[in-house]
Amino acid sequence: MMRKTTLILLGAAAGAAVTLMSTQPKLVLMGSSAKAAVADTYRQLNLFGDVFERVRADYVEKPDDSKLIETAINGMLQGLDPHSSYMDPKSFRDMQVQTRGEFGGLGIEVTMEDGLIKVVAPIDDTPAAKAGVLANDIITKLDEDQVQGLTLNQAVEKMRGPVNTKIKLTIMRKGQDKPVEVSITRDIIRVRSARWNTEGDDVGYIRLTQFNEQTTEGLKKGIAEIQSKIPENKLKGYVVDIRNNPGGLLDQAVSVSDAFLQKGEIVSTRGRNAEETQRFSARAGDLTKGKPIIVLINGGSASASEIVAGALQDHKRATILGTRSFGKGSVQTIIPLGSGNGALRLTTARYYTPSGKSIQAKGIVPDIEVLQDVPEDLKARTDTKGEASLRGHLKAAEGQEATGSQSYIPPDAKNDKALNMAYDLLRGTQVNAAFPPNNKSASVPN
Secondary structure, eight states, X not given: OOOEEEEEEOOSSSOOEEEEEEEOOOOOOOOHHHHHHHHHHHHHHHHHHHXXXXXXXXXXXXXXXXXXXXXHHHHHHHTTOTTOEEEOHHHHHHHHHHHTTEEEEOOEEEEEETTEEEEEEEOTTSHHHHTTOOTTOEEEEETTEESTTOOHHHHHXXXXXXXXXXXXXXXXXXXXXSOEEEEEEOEEEEOOOEEEEEXXXXXXXXXXXXXXXXXXXXXXXXXXXXXXXXXXXXXXXXXXXXXXXXXXXXXXXXXXXXXXXXXXXXXXXXXXXXXXXXXXXXXXXXXXXXXXXXXXEOTXXXXXXXXXHHHHHHTTSSEXXXXXXXXXOEEEEEEEOSTTSOEEEEEEEEEEOTTSOXXXXXXXXXXXXXXXXXXXXXXXXXXXXXXXXXXXXXXXXXXXXXXXXXXXXXXXXXXXXXXXXXXXXXXXSSOBTTBSOOGGGOSSOO
16 A cells, blocks of 8 residues: 655644654445445546546647646635645745745735735734735735736745845735735745743743744743843743734644643644544643743734644633634645645644634634724724635634634834733733633643
8 A cells, every 4th residue: 555644734824834644545345325426526527527628629729738737726625715725846845945934035924815815914024024014915916917816826936036036016905095016125034933032120021923943942042031031039920922923833833832831732633533633732841930921812813823822721821812813723734746746735624722622713712802002094904804704714613703803013012002911910010800810720631
């Protein structure tokens, strides 16, 4: 038998590799109904073959066979959900580069919505962020090329290119009647996914912008540096800011969560078959030595970010503060298709928080909701619609779906109500029943 090797991934937009696994094909004895279903499938494949041959023979211009097949594959996958897609060889290579945290391009996380490119979030300190690209912007043109008709991977490929070359984005933005044109010079995007600093002489602040291969090491370095600057008897706790963090690698979400937990389940992934269930648990050793933690989330916190927030919330290890998260609770698997054939990005599982909740199309609800004061000229474009608004999304496993959540972060920290409340709670100058969390009432065993 041939062994099939797959690569599991998780992310809100471009996605990234997570875990190698091997599976063996199973011998299945089929009954009459199963045989009939297989026969019907082959009839449908024959129909596809008939259409393919008719197009090759009769289309007004000679078509490219490989492009016809690739387009058909893309159509099949796009009909499943917004996160399944085909990656040609170049896109596959680019994805692998991105997970390492360094690639050439603009610095935006994007998704496909109604045939157009929607910005999930610009990455901090990149050309796109500096040029003023915002979350929820809809990109309609790349230079003079219409986005309509392109796949997500094709659009991403066009946005990437040699360093110091320019590209013009035409953007539709809420609250503005006319399209906005933004010229951006491409650069090497070295994504420093973890940043940190001390707030005063008593609080540590850690910002995670995405989950790539460097995230956990960056987090550990940040915690160590904060602890070296603030004596343990003065350190009130940590603010972990994952607002507008679109996600990334599953193993990094697990190891980041593990950094704050002594034990217990972090997340489980469940596919169509029960035997595909995987569980990820914490190992002994809380790097923050039990200090209080407040995690900041908003409508742009997706996927791997939601795993971290969900794990720390369920274990009552942290208080979650902000607005409801994006609601991407699915796992994608990267399946290489052989030398020179690219890879398949296929949704293969849902993930569940330690208490057994699926956040798909619902998101993480914060323990303390804090809405920002939004300037009048930005009010029409500061909400993220969320997973539940994406066409063809996986439905919530149970309960009501939720859409619309604020994703605005004030550029001046002095005006950041969520951040300042977190500082006040840690210092005891403000009181809330949700802080500190009572870990004796944790919804999962510790």
